[in-house]
Amino acid sequence: MKRTGTRREPGPSEPGNANSSAAQPAPSGPVGLLRRLAAVAYDAFLLFALLFVATALLLPFSGGQAISSSNGLYPLYLLAVSYLYFTWCWTHGGQTIGMRAWNIRVRAARGAPVAWKEATVRYLAALLSWAACGAGFLWSAVDHERRTWHDRLSRTMLENAVAGTALSSGGAASTTRRRERSRWG
Numbered sequence: 001m002k003r004t005g006t007r008r009e010p011g012p013s014e015p016g017n018a019n020s021s022a023a024q025p026a027p028s029g030p031v032g033l034l035r036r037l038a039a040v041a042y043d044a045f046l047l048f049a050l051l052f053v054a055t056a057l058l059l060p061f062s063g064g065q066a067i068s069s070s071n072g073l074y075p076l077y078l079l080a081v082s083y084l085y086f087t088w089c090w091t092h093g094g095q096t097i098g099m100r101a102w103n104i105r106v107r108a109a110r111g112a113p114v115a116w117k118e119a120t121v122r123y124l125a126a127l128l129s130w131a132a133c134g135a136g137f138l139w140s141a142v143d144h145e146r147r148t149w150h151d152r153l154s155r156t157m158l159e160n161a162v163a164g165t166a167l168s169s170g171g172a173a174s175t176t177r178r179r180e181r182s183r184w185g
Contacts, residue, residue, distance in 0.1 A: 030146035031158040035102050036137065042098030047082060054081045086126075087119035095161065105161035118154050125150035 054077070058067060067074045089096040091114055094105040106122070108114050114122070129136020129149045136149030151157050 031104050033141045039098035039102040039104055042101050043096050046097050051078050086123050090114045090119040103161050104158050106156050106158055109155045109157055118156055122150050122154035122156050125153040
């Protein structure tokens with residue numbers, strides 16, 4: 001079927017209508033410890049699977065044999081895979097899969113999307129938070145802004161993400177444009 005040049009305007013309650021009475025709420029307040037930990041649990045399952053695949057990719061190079069625990073490069077390889085997963089997600093949309101499930105987004109404290117430098121500091125500081133028996137995460141329960149050690153050290157923060165919006169300079173308007181492009185070709 002050939003499309004004509006006409007577009008149907010969105011209805012009163014559909015996304016993309018500036019006069020929509022069903023406008024999406026603005027993000028509200030900091031993210032609590034339990035939601036953080038729930039997102040971490042989701043990401044832990046995904047990361048386990050990702051590290052499993054990353055290990056399987058090495059098997060042809062080890063003749064199909066298990067990788068020795070004395071191999072010092074293997075833990076560094078797994079750490080690099082983990083680093084790439086988290087920092088890529090944080091710098092490209094501000095959300096890991098676990099954060100998406102719990103409607104959480106990371107952003108720079110200045111309000112902009114997270115840059116690679118901030119993501120790297122956040123990742124390394126999160127390792128420190130875990131190495132201290134999780135004390136860096138528990139800190140958010142007593143912090144007045146509910147920020148963890150790695151939030152503070154990387155100058156980032158978690159916020160409640162509004163469904164359907166992207167963390168970019170275009171915000172909700174760019175999301176609406178993307179929806180229209182995908183709907184209309």
